Amino acid sequence: MSDTIDSTSLPDDFDPWEHLQKQYNTQHNLLVRKYFSDHDDNWVPNIGDPRSGxxxxxxxQDTDNDAIRSLRHNFFYDLLGYGRKNLLVYYGSKETIEPPVEGHPKIVFYFSQDSASVPSTQDYKADAEYSVRLMDLENTSTNLHSKLVEIANEIKTQFLEGKQGIILTKGNLGVIYKDPKHGFSNGRRILASTEADAIDIYRRMCNVIDAPFDEEKITIANPKKPSTVGNVTETQIIMGKTRKKRGYRRVVNVRFRYAYALIPGEPQPVFLIDTTYRYNPLVKI
Incomplete structure (x- = not known):
């Protein structure tokens, strides 16, 4: 069967370019509508509201020229991230990143620095990622979806204030929590400026998975080397290019952005909640 279209079956006034534009606009706008699913069916444009804008x-729009259409496309797919939706980037063998605890999903909490607080002389954002394994739930559990929705709602309660994520001040102190029975099997570590800040995050994580928090399972690692203070000015040459050296455990604020579940046997992460609006989480904020 040939993929070539027989032009005799098309209307005499058929315009392939006009037809292509209309089909593209329709399919693109369907994806946009899905992406903005928090708006109701009677949504009316309002550029005074950031998300509606x-x-x-x-x-x-049917009246768009090629330049505007291309710009709308790039804005949606690249800047808002729809083109990267549900993509998972691997570095190295996939075999080496399989969850070490067979069958038990892992909940991952991601924090990053606010863009406005990143100095112009700094070429990267500070960030952090913490996780816990669901030891009372397996990937084959029949109630897995409903349990993840329940967890997502609790994350919304524990890690959001208003519609923004809570802030953790990173620092020099390594606060380690080891509780294998409840999913903290490898002694999870949080770098914080104070012990109390890290313990607060651990308590919230335990609340999310409905596990008890035991402060006696905390270990403190307080290195002799001090945190880097201020902007990093030292550089190094890597593959012929000048790169700034990373600061050592800088004191910097990072904000909770999103949480997702890694489920053994499921190749894509399941986003539970997302304050960046880049993904399609189980629970909207």
Whole structure:
């Protein structure tokens, strides 16, 4: 069977370019509508509202010329991240990143520095990632989806204030928590400026998975080397390019951004909640 279209079966006034544009606009706007699923069916453009303004900017119009259509496409797929949705980047063998505890999902909490607080002389954001294994739940559990929705709602309660993530001040202190029975099997470590800040995060994580928190399972690692203070000015040459050296355990604020579940046997992460609006989480904020 040939993929070539027989032009005799098309109307005499058929315009392939006009037809392509209309089909593209329709399919693009369906994806936009799904991405902005927090809006109701009677949504009306309102550029005074930040999120509504974003939807207005990426929605295709029949009157768009090629330049505007291309810009809307790039804005939606690249800047808002729809083109990267559900992609998982691997470095090295996939075999080496399989969860070490067979069958038990892992909940991952991601924090990063606010863009406005990153100095112009710094070429990367500070971030952090913490996780816990669900020891009372397996990947084949029939109630896995409902349990993840329940967990996502609790994350919303524990890690969001308003519609923004809570802030953790990173620092020099390594606060380790080891509780294999409840999913902290390898002695999870949080770098914080104070012991109390790290313990607060551990308590919230335990609340999310409905596990008891035992302060006696905390170990403190207080290195002699001090944190880097201020902007990093030292550089190094890597493959012919000048790169700034990373600061040592800088004191910096990072904000909770999103949480996702890694389920053994499921190749893609399941996003539970997301304050960046890049993903399609189980629970909206």
């Amino acid at each position: 974003l939807r207005t900017a990426v929605t295709m």
